[in-house]
Amino acid sequence: MSYEAIAILMFSSMMLLLMTGQRVFAAIGFVAVVSAFFLYGTGGSELGFTASMKLMKWYPLLTLPMFVFMGYVMSESRIADDLYRMFHVWMGPINGGLAIGTIALMVLISAMNGLSVAGMAIGATIALPELLKRNYDKLMITGVIQAGSSLGILVPPSVVLVLYAMIARQPVGQLWLAGVFPGLLMAFLFIVYVAVRCRLQPHLGPALKDDELNIPMAEKMRLLRAGLLPVFIFVTMMVPFVNGWTSLVESSALGAVSAFVVACLRGRMSREVFENSMRKTLGISCMFMWIILAALAFGAVFDGLGAGRALENLFVGQLGLNPRVIIILMQLSFLLMGTFLDDTAMLVIVAPLYVPLVKALGFDLVWYGVLYTITCQIAYMTPPFGYNLFLMKAMAPPSISIIDIYRSVIPFVFVMVLALIMVMVFPEIALWLPDYVYNK
16 A cells, blocks of 8 residues: 555544544544554554653643633633723723723733633623623624634634644744734734724614713722733733743743732632632643644654655645645635634644645745634634534523524624735734744
């Protein structure tokens, strides 16, 4: 059997196992270890063990539990409630102001957690009831919450970029810095869309009534101080790292400790909050470690078979495609897979093929990591699978149907595609900050 046929057999076997509902890491790891055993004999059975040793020696992986813990402490201790209340008071006087404040809330939640699930949970439980109560259009606000929560996988500390860094063998710090400006760009485009739409159609996002805005300035300032605590935590974590005073792992520890201290000072750190945060952090961290372990094992076999070189020969040698066209086709394949797979499954399945090809074509792998993450954000919101669509349906009140949720994301998907095109055409949007920091 040719190497190409073996690669196709491995790929199809993995997809078949995934369609049976098996866990991602189990399906991928099983195919990797069994394939290695038949290809290389008894020595191939050590592939999983070798991958686990490589994983345990990867020092930047220590950032994963630190940032996840920081996010869950902020969520479980309800400090995010203060943040939304601040936006409610300060942004309420303008049309669409609460929706704009919700997007800003999502950016800050993303900077504390690195997962879209946390932003979705906070948006659906805190912002959604308040916006519905104030007669905001349900399509507008469900779209805002879904789009805003998707920023969690792009704005640092993104857990998805940690996974990409391990598979693509790229520095996590550079990837996180590369996600800053694209994430802020996307949030800015969301805000512009909401502001313009609510200016043209005020009934979609009415301003707060005068009686709701009649709040003493002392109370407004108190809410401002309470709401800016998450910003303080982010600054405490990122400024030392950007200036080179601390390593990435040390910065993640600073963030976790800062969140814990703030929760204690606010009187929100109970035994229950601490235990829930630790349990959820352990669950998320273990899940990603198993996925990375399986991806390393699978990628090792795929690299050995030369599947990446075969793909490069097909696109460049036989079809004669322009490198930019190949990159576009890759993104389209992510969008297609996103209709029935989540982001980690997509990355683990195609990274062994795409990463070597992107490198061979001469593109920056840090830049491509940002493109992949933006495409995952779009895939999160495209039916029928649409990870965020299902989360919103599970958390939304009965008055919001699945059809409403599908319709609500359409304009935001177009905004995301615009952001993706801008980052593809102008790679400096993603690469300027990591180049500046690391050259400094």
